Amino acid sequence: MWGKVVHVLVITVFTVLLAFPFYWMVITSFKQNVDLYTMENNPFVFNAKPTLDHLKFLFTETRFVRWLANTTFVGIVVVAITLVLAVPAAYSLARLSGRWGERLGIAIFLTYLVPQTLLFIPLSRVVAYLGLQDSLWALILVYPSFTVPFSIWLLMGFFKSIPKELEDAAMVDGLTRFGAFAKMVIPISTSGILTVVIFTFTLVTQEFVYALTFISSESNQMIGTGIPIFLVRGDVYYWGALMAACLIASLPIAFLYNLFLDRFIAGFTVGAVK
């Protein structure tokens, strides 16, 4: 009996604490400004009629839609680059190079630990040198440097779980090793590849430091930088629109990530859980 009460209590307290900011975004998005900015009002309830004004403002008066489009565009191109680089590399490390494959895989994984905040200063000069300042192509060039290592690591685990006999059989039937990889392994690896697609895409949407450093103009922002920097005008915060923007941008990403969570976690455990 007591065990059950404590259980419910623990779950409730943690859920409320962790999800509260998102609940607050929902409430704020639909409140009229008179309601939001009257200090006497109870902030937990609607003291005036709910409104869609903030959403209207967000979609018509700001570059929010443009930022969503920029983020999607960068996301798709980075996913493509990541797949082209990571899928063959992961397969080769999982299969062709035996024990050294594992070691090299770990070495590549370790580069994922080198943070953006260490590389952004030299990279800002590299980007300037290439003439890519304030261009989405700067992000497209740089983002694979952190999406590829983790993707290789995730895919290695995946390829190792595919029985080798499958390729051996295909090769006996006259396919080359590369043919066996392209025609046998890739088609049955769609779920592993999909995992990498989703993971890469969410990493792109979550990135902040490089987007902040390389992109300056309002129309070239990604959602993660456009919302905090350009929806704030001087000292005036458009809290309603700001919260609506955060909510709309966060939820789809959270939903996608949640679907594939167990596979990402398998990568993060570094083999510590079998």
Added chain:
Amino acid sequence: MAIARARIKSVGAAQSPLLGAAMFTPAVLYILLLVAGPFSLAFLYAFSDARIGNTEMHYVGLENFRSILKSPSFRMAIRNSFIFTICSQIVVIVGANILAIALEKTFRGRGFIRFLILLPWVAPIALGAIGWKWILDSIYSVISWVLVALHFYKPFNAPMWLGEPHLAIASVLLVHSWRLMPFSTVLLLAGRTAIPKDIPEAAAVDGAGFWRTQFQIIIPMMRPILSVAVLFGLIFTFTDMTVVYILTAGGPFDSTQTLPSLAFAMGIQGSDLAAGAAISLFLVPLLIIIAYFMLRVAHRAEVN
């Protein structure tokens, strides 16, 4: 070992070493160019006088480090970086262990609860941090409203959460812990689920209570995954600048500045690339230590 060797022989490098190399070389080159390259440049810049807008640069020896070590903001930044990293890890590990125990049982609505609990980790942190900025607003903070309603403070007299140094530090800590808690929880949950059910059951039969089972059996068995959770947590907090940048931009009076946010302020906003690079290099020692422990965990997993 013999099996491993036989495997290498059967499908190993001997068959098509060129193909193997051709398949992973592009990825390795890309990483070398965009991670190892700028990493080395960071060292080069730290010993130079590189500035934004000036393509020339000269070797200046330890000059950057000398001026950084003298600056009070740098000392503040290094202190804060450690405070944020260590304190938030303590909060996160305690909280995540409790939450993982609670989530291990199946109950109705568990999937939805898991989605809600995960939000801080999966939503872009820049956006989550703006949510907090509104919650901690100097005038319209909901926390202040509750405290006023409960008569802890008079109206208009509630503390400025992000405006006073100590409260601002506590706020940044809170947001870091909030952000990492879900990540550690799901890692620990994965660790718990992997423990065979008969082990805690046998302990219960032997008369071990709940706490004894947890502290003497389960948690020791979870040591590898606990280390992974802590190592990732340390790295993510220590190298993050998003939370501080959005909540306080390092203020008030540099009181929440961290190494990454100071590197950004000096190197990019202040155009002093050399100083920024030198500051960010102070991240490296801890990164090396973490990489070493990460390798140990990975190596043990490989051996077992």
